[in-house]
Amino acid sequence: xxxxxxxxxxxxxxxxxxxxxxxxxxxxxxxxxxxxxxxxxxxxxxxxxxxxxxxxxxxxxxxxxxxxxxxxxxxxxxxxxxxxxxxxxxxxxxxxxxxxxxxxxxxxxxxxxxxxxxxxxxxxxxxxxxxxxxxxxxxxxxxxxxxxxxxxxxxxxxxxxxxxxxxxxxxxxxxxxxxxxxxxxxxxxxxxxxxxxxxxxxxxxxxxxxxxxxxxxxxxxxxxxxxxxxxxxxxxxxxxxxxxxxxxxxxxxxxxxxxxxxxxxxxxxxxxxxxxxxxxxxxxxxxxxxxxxxxxxxxxxxxxxxxxxxxxxxxxxxxxxxxxxxxxxxxxxxxxxxxxxxxxxxxxxxxxxxxxxxx
Amino acid sequence: xxxxxxxxxxxxxxxxxxxxxxxxxxxxxxxxxxxxxxxxxxxxxxxxxxxxxxxxxxxxxxxxxxxxxxxxxxxxxxxxxxxxxxxxxxxxxxxxxxxxxxxxxxxxxxxxxxxxxxxxxxxxxxxx
Numbered sequence: 259x260x261x262x263x264x265x266x267x268x269x270x271x272x273x274x275x276x277x278x279x280x281x282x283x284x285x286x287x288x289x290x291x292x293x294x295x296x297x298x299x300x301x302x303x304x305x306x307x308x309x310x311x312x313x314x315x316x317x318x319x320x321x322x323x324x325x326x327x328x329x330x331x332x333x334x335x336x337x338x339x340x341x342x343x344x345x346x347x348x349x350x351x352x353x354x355x356x357x358x359x360x361x362x363x364x365x366x367x368x369x370x371x372x373x374x375x376x377x378x379x380x381x382x383x384x385x386x387x388x389x390x391x392x393x394x395x396x397x398x399x400x401x402x403x404x405x406x407x408x409x410x411x412x413x414x415x416x417x418x419x420x421x422x423x424x425x426x427x428x429x430x431x432x433x434x435x436x437x438x439x440x441x442x443x444x445x446x447x448x449x450x451x452x453x454x455x456x457x458x459x460x461x462x463x464x465x466x467x468x469x470x471x472x473x474x475x476x477x478x479x480x481x482x483x484x485x486x487x488x489x490x491x492x493x494x495x496x497x498x499x500x501x502x503x504x505x506x507x508x509x510x511x512x513x514x515x516x517x518x519x520x521x522x523x524x525x526x527x528x529x530x531x532x533x534x535x536x537x538x539x540x541x542x543x544x545x546x547x548x549x550x551x552x553x554x555x556x557x558x559x560x561x562x563x564x565x566x567x568x569x570x571x572x573x574x575x576x577x578x579x580x581x582x583x584x585x586x587x588x589x590x591x592x593x594x595x596x597x598x599x600x601x602x603x604x605x606x607x608x609x610x611x612x613x614x615x616x617x
Numbered sequence: 618x619x620x621x622x623x624x625x626x627x628x629x630x631x632x633x634x635x636x637x638x639x640x641x642x643x644x645x646x647x648x649x650x651x652x653x654x655x656x657x658x659x660x661x662x663x664x665x666x667x668x669x670x671x672x673x674x675x676x677x678x679x680x681x682x683x684x685x686x687x688x689x690x691x692x693x694x695x696x697x698x699x700x701x702x703x704x705x706x707x708x709x710x711x712x713x714x715x716x717x718x719x720x721x722x723x724x725x726x727x728x729x730x731x732x733x734x735x736x737x738x739x740x741x742x743x744x745x
Binding site (some may be wrong): 285484 | 653681
């Protein structure tokens with residue numbers, strides 16, 4: 259199994275380690291509910307070093323990213339980050355990614371761990387006829403996510419930049435306890451917080467330093483999943499993949515049809531005009547039970563959709579989930595049946611996100 | 618530690634006997650493996666259980682697991698406290714976190730379960 263640079267420290271801190279797509283990572287330390295609550299009310303720290311980093315540099319860097327994604331990368335300025343979809347010509351997701359603009363011809367792309375090689379190959383392939391250099395930089399970065407309402411106050415004494423000047427989805431270069439870092443006000447929890455990209459060799463020391471403030475709880479993948487699901491942030495491999503389009507996934511806000519040509523644009527134009535045939539919706543359970551990833555949605559014995567994510571929401575204290583439903587059955591309030599271990603169990607479409615932080 | 622006065626199934630349920638009635642729940646090891654329990658689905662009173670067959674399910678935040686009947690018999694009582702407080706399975710698995718009471722159909726099934734020492738040896742090998 260692959261290990262992040264924080265692996266030894268995670269064992270030392272009592273992390274319960276699991277195999278996550280070939281990476282040995284902690285699913286929890288003290289417990290998912292406790293870690294979840296720490297992030298919602300105070301601060302939690304995640305090792306997300308398994309995420310991949312790809313740099314795109316050169317005169318055609320913007321052209322490459324515009325061609326291969328659905329959001330408008332030309333809208334980025336230096337110091338800003340953008341959530342985007344890397345698409346196939348079918349408009350299915352290669353991956354969902356974050357693009358940081360370091361300079362006019364210099365971009366830093368953060369990708370999902372399991373997709374790192376695939377994304378790199380796809381970008382390199384599209385770039386073949388262009389004047390641009392695509393490099394896989396994953397092994398050169400550790401990534402820590404400090405998330406929660408207290409994140410700024412806790413991190414500020416350790417850094418040499420004014421964190422209050424970094425707005426949501428912006429970043430700066432600076433130092434964390436003397437270590438060069440990309441400091442980004444982003445996250446995957448629906449809470450305020452920062453993501454730090456630093457050298458792997460310094461990551462244990464920084465992680466430990468943050469924990470030793472006594473104000474930060476180490477958190478695992480379990481809480482990361484419940485937090486992101488409450489905020490309705492998509493998980494590649496669960497909610498989106500190569501068979502789903504951004505419009506089906508209810509990610510219309512990252513589809514910019516007027517930005518010029520890109521892979522999948524014709525498919526998305528048609529879906530935009532006619533409506534996608536299915537849509538990713540949030541749901542709650544009406545009957546008792548938890549509908550989880552892969553459970554079928556049925557109607558009169560026929561399978562009409564599928565649950566892509568489902569868990570017990572620690573904040574709402576009830577089961578929630580995401581499912582693909584036919585467009586005509588996707589309006590909030592619509593009831594449907596999920597097959598939970600052979601039993602038809604009632605669920606209801608609800609507005610999302612399930613949780614929104616108070617600004 | 619594992620209570621000496623109960624016996625244990627490989628699927629990590631315990632049976633505590635009182636006369637011919639067995640109280641069934643999951644072990645401390647099992648609750649730790651599951652993590653935070655949020656929902657327990659149990660058979661209704663009157664249900665006839667058959668040993669080693671699925672008798673319900675237990676949902677933690679991260680996953681669902683099946684519960685297996687460690688012995689055969691009729692379900693006499695279900696722990697209603699778990700409906701509103703499933704976390705009792707985590708905090709007090711051998712006490713208030715019990716799940717069902719069963720009148721054993723065949724007491725020899727109880728005899729065949731592991732005792733506390735055997736169960737501890739068993740989880741040692743299973744967790745390595």
